[in-house]
Amino acid sequence: ALKCGIVGLPNVGKSTLFNCLSSAKAQSANFPFCTIEPNLGVITVPDERLTKLEELVKPQRVVPTTVEIVDIAGLVRGASKGEGLGNKFLGNIRETDAIIHVLRCFENENITHVDETINPVRDKETIDIELQLKDLETVESRITKVEKQARTGNDPEAKRMFRILSKYKEVLMEGKSARTVEVDPSDAAAVKSLELLTNKPILYVCNVDEPAVIKGNAHVEAVKEAIKDENSEMLMIAAATEADIAELDDFEERQMFLDDLGLKEAGVSKLIKSAYKLLQLETYFTAGVKEVRAWTYHKGSKAPQAAGVIHSDFEKGFIRAEVIKYNDFITLGSELACKEAGKMSIEGKEYVVTDGDIMHFRFNV
Ligand code: GDP
Incomplete structure (x- = not known):
């Protein structure tokens, strides 16, 4: 299954969000580093086309497609140098197909922030830098391998790779992420083979407090401005409120709660849908009498x-x-x-x- 990794600094609301998203309960407490093992959850993607196919094919079973969500806690400054189990977390990110980056856009004096003040743009940069440093390491080690061949030989693929690597090195050294580079279609396969962390599709989730869930706040505006030239998407969510809503067993009660907030649907379902779409995932079907099933693939x-x-x-x-x-x-x-x-x-x-x-x-x- 395709996997989305939730990243962000400690205490920004990752496990709270993860808890809303999955039935699995991740630990959530007011303590940086509380979620140390990556927590894995599986989310069903709702699709009414499956119901229509079911009516026609009348299969023994129907299997919707799922997206795996992994809560990758513990990314901190210095992670690329192996601090705070950093390298392990970066490895976890490498295994994902897309990244959900949670940014803390709520103030709360009782919930510590690793850098004391609330500044989601700085937080984003902190994480970006770690991922960029890791990518730079990848790119440089690849350069060492192909450089000689590219310069002396006649191998067009080596030359192509060297050209691509040099470009990414330049961009990463400028403190930009790989996804900001426009890729020529003929280079796409070579670029993909590099598996750069900062080239993964990304969805920023601004975690706000309840009053800001519709209109946003100054922190959200700052994030919007900071990501405008990046190939990325952004969504607002009030994770703590969503967690409260998720606790309610009764559907009507949940709906009333949402109505009170002025929301049509739970932020998490919005998130699931947007993540699926924004991360450029699509669905194809297999339709046999045994099983009608939806499968997720990259657009x-x-x-x-x-x-x-x-x-x-x-x-x-x-x-x-x-x-x-x-x-x-x-x-x-x-x-x-x-x-x-x-x-x-x-x-x-x-x-x-x-x-x-x-x-x-x-x-x-
Ligand atoms: P993580 O370290 O990023 O996984 O952060 P957690 O999900 O454990 O959240 C840290 C603390 O912040 C917990 O006490 C949460 O209840 C609280 N929290 C999370 N989201 C929000 C929010 O949107 N507003 C407020 N006020 N608190 C939140």
């Missing part, structure tokens, strides 16, 4: 990569994919009907999967 994936979401063997042994568009399936009612109407296409390795595709993969084992 722009080709058929073999998308198949790899189901199983790595599907990607390795990929032969072809049989594809039916969701609307055709709903209109015609079955795979057979689509086939007969010529609405099932046979696609190869270069096929770019689109949201809602109903896929059937053929592969060698």
Whole structure:
């Protein structure tokens, strides 16, 4: 499953948010470093198309797609040098597909801040710098490996890699994140292979107090300004309030609570939806009589990569994919009907999967 990592300095509200998001209970206390082990939660992504497919296919079971959320606590200044278990946390981030960066935009004298004052822009930079330093380390060690070959040999790939690495080195040295670089499509694969931490899609979550949840506050405005040139998105949430709402068992009670705040839906469900969309995730379906299932893939994936979401063997042994568009399936009612109407296409390795595709993969084992 795709994995989002929640990062942020201690006491900004990561575990509070994580608790709202998942049924798993992470420890949450007014104490920096309280969540030391990464906590993993699994979130179901709601999708009404699954219900429609279920009605038509009548499968034995329906499996919605999920996104894993991991609470990565303990990122502090100096993490890239291994302080406060820093390297371990950076390793946890490397394993994620996207980052949710929580910024503390609420004041509360009783809840300590590692740097004493509330300043989400400074906090963001503190974390950014650690990630950038780690990326710089990655880039420099790769440069050492390809430099000679790129300068003396005739290997175009080595030359390409060297050019890319040099560019990223320059950007990182300026204190900018890799995601600020515009990538030529022909370089995309090489860039991706670097697995830079600051190149991962990012969603900033401004954690505010209840009164600011609709209008925001000065801290939120400062964050907006700071990220305007970055390829990123931002969302406001009142994590502590959401946690209170999540405690309520009764749906109507929760709704009343939300109405009182002037909110249409719980911030967490907004977060799940935005995270899914903003992090450029899409859904394809498999629709057999045994199982109708939604799968998450990165927007722009080709058929073999998308198949790899189901199983790595599907990607390795990929032969072809049989594809039916969701609307055709709903209109015609079955795979057979689509086939007969010529609405099932046979696609190869270069096929770019689109949201809602109903896929059937053929592969060698
Ligand atoms: P973490 O270290 O980033 O995981 O932070 P926690 O989620 O443990 O939160 C630290 C403390 O801040 C806890 O006591 C939370 O109840 C409190 N807290 C979290 N979010 C908010 C918020 O939006 N407003 C207020 N006032 N307190 C919050």
